[in-house]
Amino acid sequence: MPSFVTDLTCSRCRRRHEPRAPQNRCSCGSPLLVDYDLEAVGAAVTKEALAPRPLDMWRYRELLPLDEADDVVSLGEGGTPLLRPYDLGARIGLRRLLVKDDGLNPTGTFKARGASCGISMARALGIAEVALPSAGNAGAAWACYGAAGGIKVHVAMPRDAPAVNQLECRLYGADLTLVDGLISDAGKLIARRMAEHGWFDVSTLKEPYRLEGKKTLGLEIAEQLGWRSPDAIVYPAGGGVGIIGIWRAFDQLSSLGWLEGPPPRLIVTQAEGCAPLVKAFAEGKDASEYWEGAATIAPGLRVPHAVGDFLVLRAVRETGGTAVAVSDDAIREAMSLFGRESGISAAPEGAATLAAAIALRESGELGADDEVVLVNTGSALKYLDQRAPP
Amino acid sequence: MPSFVTDLTCSRCRRRHEPRAPQNRCSCGSPLLVDYDLEAVGAAVTKEALAPRPLDMWRYRELLPLDEADDVVSLGEGGTPLLRPYDLGARIGLRRLLVKDDGLNPTGTFKARGASCGISMARALGIAEVALPSAGNAGAAWACYGAAGGIKVHVAMPRDAPAVNQLECRLYGADLTLVDGLISDAGKLIARRMAEHGWFDVSTLKEPYRLEGKKTLGLEIAEQLGWRSPDAIVYPAGGGVGIIGIWRAFDQLSSLGWLEGPPPRLIVTQAEGCAPLVKAFAEGKDASEYWEGAATIAPGLRVPHAVGDFLVLRAVRETGGTAVAVSDDAIREAMSLFGRESGISAAPEGAATLAAAIALRESGELGADDEVVLVNTGSALKYLDQRAPP
Numbered sequence: 001m002p003s004f005v006t007d008l009t010c011s012r013c014r015r016r017h018e019p020r021a022p023q024n025r026c027s028c029g030s031p032l033l034v035d036y037d038l039e040a041v042g043a044a045v046t047k048e049a050l051a052p053r054p055l056d057m058w059r060y061r062e063l064l065p066l067d068e069a070d071d072v073v074s075l076g077e078g079g080t081p082l083l084r085p086y087d088l089g090a091r092i093g094l095r096r097l098l099v100k101d102d103g104l105n106p107t108g109t110f111k112a113r114g115a116s117c118g119i120s121m122a123r124a125l126g127i128a129e130v131a132l133p134s135a136g137n138a139g140a141a142w143a144c145y146g147a148a149g150g151i152k153v154h155v156a157m158p159r160d161a162p163a164v165n166q167l168e169c170r171l172y173g174a175d176l177t178l179v180d181g182l183i184s185d186a187g188k189l190i191a192r193r194m195a196e197h198g199w200f201d202v203s204t205l206k207e208p209y210r211l212e213g214k215k216t217l218g219l220e221i222a223e224q225l226g227w228r229s230p231d232a233i234v235y236p237a238g239g240g241v242g243i244i245g246i247w248r249a250f251d252q253l254s255s256l257g258w259l260e261g262p263p264p265r266l267i268v269t270q271a272e273g274c275a276p277l278v279k280a281f282a283e284g285k286d287a288s289e290y291w292e293g294a295a296t297i298a299p300g301l302r303v304p305h306a307v308g309d310f311l312v313l314r315a316v317r318e319t320g321g322t323a324v325a326v327s328d329d330a331i332r333e334a335m336s337l338f339g340r341e342s343g344i345s346a347a348p349e350g351a352a353t354l355a356a357a358i359a360l361r362e363s364g365e366l367g368a369d370d371e372v373v374l375v376n377t378g379s380a381l382k383y384l385d386q387r388a389p390p
Numbered sequence: 391m392p393s394f395v396t397d398l399t400c401s402r403c404r405r406r407h408e409p410r411a412p413q414n415r416c417s418c419g420s421p422l423l424v425d426y427d428l429e430a431v432g433a434a435v436t437k438e439a440l441a442p443r444p445l446d447m448w449r450y451r452e453l454l455p456l457d458e459a460d461d462v463v464s465l466g467e468g469g470t471p472l473l474r475p476y477d478l479g480a481r482i483g484l485r486r487l488l489v490k491d492d493g494l495n496p497t498g499t500f501k502a503r504g505a506s507c508g509i510s511m512a513r514a515l516g517i518a519e520v521a522l523p524s525a526g527n528a529g530a531a532w533a534c535y536g537a538a539g540g541i542k543v544h545v546a547m548p549r550d551a552p553a554v555n556q557l558e559c560r561l562y563g564a565d566l567t568l569v570d571g572l573i574s575d576a577g578k579l580i581a582r583r584m585a586e587h588g589w590f591d592v593s594t595l596k597e598p599y600r601l602e603g604k605k606t607l608g609l610e611i612a613e614q615l616g617w618r619s620p621d622a623i624v625y626p627a628g629g630g631v632g633i634i635g636i637w638r639a640f641d642q643l644s645s646l647g648w649l650e651g652p653p654p655r656l657i658v659t660q661a662e663g664c665a666p667l668v669k670a671f672a673e674g675k676d677a678s679e680y681w682e683g684a685a686t687i688a689p690g691l692r693v694p695h696a697v698g699d700f701l702v703l704r705a706v707r708e709t710g711g712t713a714v715a716v717s718d719d720a721i722r723e724a725m726s727l728f729g730r731e732s733g734i735s736a737a738p739e740g741a742a743t744l745a746a747a748i749a750l751r752e753s754g755e756l757g758a759d760d761e762v763v764l765v766n767t768g769s770a771l772k773y774l775d776q777r778a779p780p
Binding site for chain 1: 491733
C-alpha cells in the first residue's frame with residue numbers, strides 16, 4: 001500500500017476513468033474494470049513472498065485496490081479450503097475432482113469477498129451510505145460488512161428471498177425493503193430510492209470493487225495448486241461476477257509470470273428454469289436476452305438478466321469453456337450427494353456445479369483425468385429447508 | 391508423523407493406558423488425556439517452522455495424535471480469524487477486545503475441531519461406527535466428518551434441539567434419534583443402543599481425541615498473538631471441553647518454551663437457567679451438581695452436568711479466572727450488539743461471552759486495558775430464529 005491501481009477502464013468502450021473518486025458505470029453504460037501496473041506489482045512482490053502472510057483474501061493486497069491498510073474491513077473472508085473429495089470424485093468418474101469450499105466465509109457465502117472489498121473501498125472514498133438489490137446472499141453480506149465498517153446499507157430483496165437472508169439484514173442493522181417480484185424488480189425500486197437519497201449504488205457491476213474481491217477466488221485456486229491452473233473450473237452463474245473475477249485473476253497471474261501454461265477452461269452452469277447465459281452461449285450470441293418466468297430452487301441463479309453477460313460469455317469462449325443448464329431435481333440430488341459422500345455443505349448454487357460436472361462427464365466434455373475445480377459458493381446451512389427429503 | 395503421543399493418562403487417578411488402541415474412559419470412570427513427548431516435539435519442530443503451513447488446525451500436527459497423514463479427515467477446520475472489533479470494544483470499555491470467530495468452521499461451529507480429530511482417530515483405529523448424544527451442534531459436526539471419513543455416525547438429540555441440527559444430520563446421512571428430554575436423557579438412550587450394537591462411544595470426554603481437536607483453539611490464539619497469552623479468554627461452557635483444551639494448549643506451549651509469561655486467565659460463562667459450573671465455582675467446590683430444570687435459549691449451554699466439571703473448575707482456578715452466569719435477555723442483546731456494531735455473526739453461546747465481558751467490566755473484574763479474547767463458538771446462521779426482534 002498504496003495500491004498499484006492505474007485506471008478504471010470501461011469493459012466495452014475502453015474509456016478510462018479516474019480511480020480515486022467514486023465511480024459507477026462508464027458513460028456508455030458498461031461496467032468498469034480495475035487496471036493495475038502489473039510490472040510494478042511484479043517488482044514489489046514475488047509469489048514466494050506471499051507464503052507467510054495470513055490466509056485471507058487480503059494476502060493479495062498488491063492486486064487489490066486499497067491505498068490505506070486502515071480502510072480494510074475484514075472479518076476473515078477468503079482463505080477457504082480447496083478440498084479433494086476422493087470418494088465423491090471416484091463415484092462420478094472424475095478422480096481429480098476438487099471443491100473450492102467458499103461456504104466457509106463470513107455470512108456463509110462467497111459474497112463476503114465482494115462485500116469486504118466493496119465496503120472497504122466505500123470507506124476509502126468517504127461514502128456513508130450504499131444501496132443494492134439482492135437475490136438474498138449479497139444483501140446479507142453487504143449488510144454484515146457495512147456493520148463492520150460503519151457504513152449504512154440499504155437492501156431491496158424479493159419478498160420470497162430466503163428468510164435467513166432477511167433475518168441477517170436485520171441482525172446487521174441494515175435497511176431492508178421487500179419487493180414483490182425478482183431481483184430485477186428490486187433493482188428498479190432501489191434505483192429510485194438511491195436517486196432520491198443520494199446513496200451510492202453498489203449493485204452488481206455498477207461499482208468496480210465487488211469484482212476485485214471476487215477475483216481473489218481465482219488467485220487462491222492458483223496458489224493452492226502451487227501456482228498452476230486446473231484443467232477446468234465450474235462456476236454457478238447468476239450475475240456471473242465470480243467467473244469474470246476468476247478470468248481476470250488467471251489473466252493477471254499470467255501477465256505477472258506467476259503461472260505457467262494456459263488458463264483453465266471456464267465453465268458456467270445455470271438452472272434450467274433460468275438459463276439466459278447458457279442459451280446465449282449455445283446460440284453463439286455475444287449477449288443474453290431477459291429470461292421470462294425465471295424459477296429455480298437456487299435463489300442466486302434466479303437472475304433473468306446479468307449486466308455483465310457479455311463478459312461472462314467472453315470468459316467462457318476465450319478459455320475454451322462451455323455453459324450447461326441443470327434441473328432443480330439434479331441440484332437437489334447433488335446437495336445430498338455432496339453431504340452424504342463428502343461431508344461438504346453445499347448451497348443449491350454450489351450443488352449445481354456438481355450436477356453440471358456429472359452431466360459434462362457423461363457427455364464426454366470432461367475427461368476422466370481432467371482436474372476439475374467446482375466452486376461451492378455457499379453453505380447448505382442457509383438452505384436446509386429446501387433440501388430434498390432423504 | 392508418526393505422532394509424539396506417549397500415553398493416555400487418567401485425568402483423576404493418573405493411571406496410564408495404551409494409546410494405540412480404542413479407549414474410552416479410565417476404569418475409575420474419569421476422562422483420559424493425551425500425553426506427548428514434548429521434548430521430542432521441540433526437537434522436531436520450531437514455532438517459526440509452522441509459519442508457512444496451511445492455516446488449518448492440522449498445522450499443529452506434532453501436538454495432535456494422528457500417526458498417519460492419510461487418516462486425517464479434514465474439511466478446512468480451524469484457522470479461524472482472531473478479530474479486533476474496535477468500535478465494539480470501545481463501546482463496552484474494553485479497547486483491546488478480540489474475538490476468536492469459530493463460526494467460520496465447517497458446520498458453522500467450533501465442534502468441527504473435535505469431530506475432525508475424533509473421526510480421524512476413529513479411522514486410524516479401524517472403528518466403523520461411532521455414537522454420541524448431542525445438544526445439536528456436536529451431532530451435526532460428527533455427522534459431517536463421518537460422511538467425509540466414511541464412518542457411520544449415530545446421534546441422539548433432544549426433540550427440541552434446533553431444527554437445523556436435525557436437518558444437518560440427515561444431510562450427512564447420519565442415523566438420528568430424537569429423545570424427549572435433555573442431552574443427559576439422550577445420553578442414557580444412546581448408551582443402551584451402543585451396548586447393543588457395539589458402536590464406539592464418542593460422547594464428550596468419553597474418548598480422548600475430541601479434546602485434542604478443541605485444543606487447537608488455544609494453539610491458534612497463542613500463535614495469532616505472536617506466541618503470547620492474552621490477559622483473559624472468555625469461553626461459554628456447556629460440556630466445557632473447549633476450555634479444558636485451551637488450558638492444555640497453553641500448558642503444552644509453556645512446556646515447549648514457545649510462550650513467555652503466565653497463561654491467560656480462563657473465564658467461563660454459563661446461562662442463568664443452567665449454571666452448574668458457575669455455582670460450583672462460587673461455592674468453592676471441586677465438582678458440580680446436576681442442575682434441575684435446565685432452560686436457556688443457548689442450546690449448547692443446556693448441559694445440566696458436565697463429565698469434565700472438575701477439570702473445568704481446575705482450569706479456571708489455576709489460571710486465576712472466574713465463572714459468571716448471564717441471562718437469556720443479556721444473550722439476546724449481545725447477539726444484536728455483535729451483529730450491529732461489528733458484523734460478527736454470533737451464536738447465543740458465543741454471544742454469552744460478550745454478555746459476560748460486559749458484566750465483568752462493570753464489576754471491575756476485567757480492567758479497561760486488559761486484552762480479552764471472546765470465543766465465539768458458532769455462527770448466528772444456525773440460530774437466527776432465536777434472535778431478539780429488532
